[in-house]
Amino acid sequence: AQSVTQPDIHITVSEGASLELRCNYSYGATPYLFWYVQSPGQGLQLLLKYFSGDTLVQGIKGFEAEFKRSQSSFNLRKPSVHWSDAAEYFCAVAGTNAGKSTFGDGTTLTVKP
Amino acid sequence: EAGVVQSPRYKIIEKKQPVAFWCNPISGHNTLYWYRQNLGQGPELLIRYENEEAVDDSQLPKDRFSAERLKGVDSTLKIQPAELGDSAVYLCASSLVGMNTGELFFGEGSRLTVL
Numbered sequence: 001a002q003s004v005t006q007p008d009i010h011i012t013v014s015e016g017a018s019l020e021l022r023c024n025y026s027y028g029a030t031p032y033l034f035w036y037v038q039s040p041g042q043g044l045q046l047l048l049k050y051f052s053g054d055t056l057v058q059g060i061k062g063f064e065a066e067f068k069r070s071q072s073s074f075n076l077r078k079p080s081v082h083w084s085d086a087a088e089y090f091c092a093v094a095g096t097n098a099g100k101s102t103f104g105d106g107t108t109l110t111v112k113p
Numbered sequence: 114e115a116g117v118v119q120s121p122r123y124k125i126i127e128k129k130q131p132v133a134f135w136c137n138p139i140s141g142h143n144t145l146y147w148y149r150q151n152l153g154q155g156p157e158l159l160i161r162y163e164n165e166e167a168v169d170d171s172q173l174p175k176d177r178f179s180a181e182r183l184k185g186v187d188s189t190l191k192i193q194p195a196e197l198g199d200s201a202v203y204l205c206a207s208s209l210v211g212m213n214t215g216e217l218f219f220g221e222g223s224r225l226t227v228l
Contacts, residue, residue, distance in 0.1 A: 004155075032215045043117070043204060043219030044156070051215070090155050094215050100169060101217060103155030 002027045002093050004104035012110040013081050021076040021107050023065075023091030032094040033074040034101065035065055039087045047089075050074065061085070086111045115139070117220035119205050125226045131193035134223045138187070138207030145182055146217065147190050148204040156204055162188065195227045 003026045013019050025031055032051050036044040048059025055067040065076045074091060088108050092101040118137040126132050138145050144163050148156035159178065161169040164185040173180065177196070182188040192199055202224045206217040 034216070036217075036219075041221070043206075043221045044217070045219070046216050049216060092155075092217075100158060100161060101215070103157070105153070105155045 002031070002095055002100075002102045004091050004093050004102055006089075006091055006104035006107050008107045009105070010108045010110070012112060014112045015083050016080050019076075019078045019081045019085070019109070021089050021091075021109070023074045023076065023104060024072050025074060025091070025093040026072065027093050027095055029095060030069075033065075033067060034092040034094070035059065035063070035074075035076050036090045036092060036103075037061075037087050038090065038106070044090060047076070081109075081111055083111045083113065085109060117205055117207055117218050119203075119220035119223050121223055122221065123224050123226075125228065126195055127228050128197055129194040131191065132195055132225060133189055133191045134203050134205075134225075136188045136190070136205030136220060138205070139218055142207035142209055142218070143185070144208045145188050146204075146206040146208075147180060147188070148206065150202045150204055150222070152201070159190070159203075192225075195225070197227050200225055200227045 005024045007022050034049045035047040038044045047063050048057050050057050050067045058064050063078050088106045090106045091104045094101040120135050146161050147159040150156045160173045160180050162182045180190045202222040204222045206219045208217050
């Protein structure tokens with residue numbers, strides 16, 4: 001069965017500081033991996049995805065993530081955080097035809113001025 | 114292009130009452146999902162449709178939950194009777210599975226409070 005672990009429930013960073021959100025997955029084959037962002041009262045929006053090829057993927061809003069097969073990780077990074085990045089971030093894994101995505105429990109990001 | 118539309122956005126009911134949620138996916142998306150998101154947790158899949166067929170309903174509590182997707186377009190999720198533990202946000206999503214995309218497009222969700 002596929003699963004996702006996001007070890008950090010809550011992270012606080014200062015505006016302008018760098019950010020890394022951790023994601024570890026469990027899946028028997030090469031996974032499809034996703035990061036979504038959810039603002040309060042909103043649905044989830046895709047930030048970026050990994051299917052194959054280059055293990056460093058770029059997404060919207062200046063985010064990037066790196067797939068590391070040896071560590072079963074897909075950590076999300078941003079070099080300089082903006083106050084508008086405060087939200088909840090979800091990592092998800094899917095397999096085969098990417099039909100079913102399994103989500104982690106999310107990391108809440110707070111940005112200090 | 115219109116996104117995934119869900120209604121109602123908010124619903125407050127007393128336990129044992131029925132409730133229904135409606136979802137209209139993005140036009141052309143063949144796959145529709147209903148997820149439940151409990152407070153402080155990630156979305157959990159309830160049911161996945163490919164066109165009209167429910168291809169994964171293993172996590173749907175079938176004693177009280179039902180869903181349908183007539184004509185392979187919009188969908189309704191029903192709970193009857195509702196229990197206190199059903200309080201959550203019910204998210205609908207759609208996608209073009211089979212095109213190697215896998216990206217889910219979510220609606221804004223329907224927040225259910227059971228008193």
